[in-house]
Amino acid sequence: MDHNGLKVTKIHLPETKASREGEDVYYAEQHNLTDLKAALLNHFAINNPPPGEPLFAWWYAKGLRPLTRSKFLKRITTAAQEAGSPELKGHGIRIGGTLLYLLHGVPFDIIKTMGRWSSESFTLYLRQHAMIMAPYLQDSPILEPFTRYTMPPVH
Numbered sequence: 288m289d290h291n292g293l294k295v296t297k298i299h300l301p302e303t304k305a306s307r308e309g310e311d312v313y314y315a316e317q318h319n320l321t322d323l324k325a326a327l328l329n330h331f332a333i334n335n336p337p338p339g340e341p342l343f344a345w346w347y348a349k350g351l352r353p354l355t356r357s358k359f360l361k362r363i364t365t366a367a368q369e370a371g372s373p374e375l376k377g378h379g380i381r382i383g384g385t386l387l388y389l390l391h392g393v394p395f396d397i398i399k400t401m402g403r404w405s406s407e408s409f410t411l412y413l414r415q416h417a418m419i420m421a422p423y424l425q426d427s428p429i430l431e432p433f434t435r436y437t438m439p440p441v442h
Contacts, residue, residue: 296324305403312403321387 288294294315301309314323336342343354364374375383381402388398395410 305405310403 295313296315297311297313299309299311303310316322316324330336330343336344337351340351341353343359344351345354345358346352360376367374385398385402388401389395393401398404399407
């Protein structure tokens with residue numbers, strides 16, 4: 288807990304796409320469907336991953352296999368189709384999370400840190416989202432003080 292009594296949990300990922308040595312990621316408990324703690328506890332209760340094995344894996348004829356990005360996206364596509372939702376792509380999931388935080392007023396620099404973005408490239412994706420742009424395009428600057436704080440500098 289920090290000095291304000293806010294709890295943040297750290298998880299060490301032993302290896303990531305960007306780092307063979309792994310890295311630490313942090314999360315805070317949420318009071319909605321995006322709560323990572325509840326999702327992990329549910330995963331442990333339902334799937335009971337064996338100690339020493341990948342946290343996310345699937346069973347096939349010869350045993351346990353680590354969950355890959357392609358298998359994950361295939362399952363997400365199937366779930367979206369079954370729910371009658373549009374198909375999600377890998378970057379769409381990440382950008383969707385970024386969009387959620389922006390709509391909750393989290394500044395760009397904090398989102399960049401949270402998402403472990405190494406460049407400003409994510410802003411290119413966000414320019415395509417009407418929900419982000421709409422408040423800034425109005426004839427009365429309703430978010431002007433907010434804009435100065437949250438938007439990255441224009442070069």
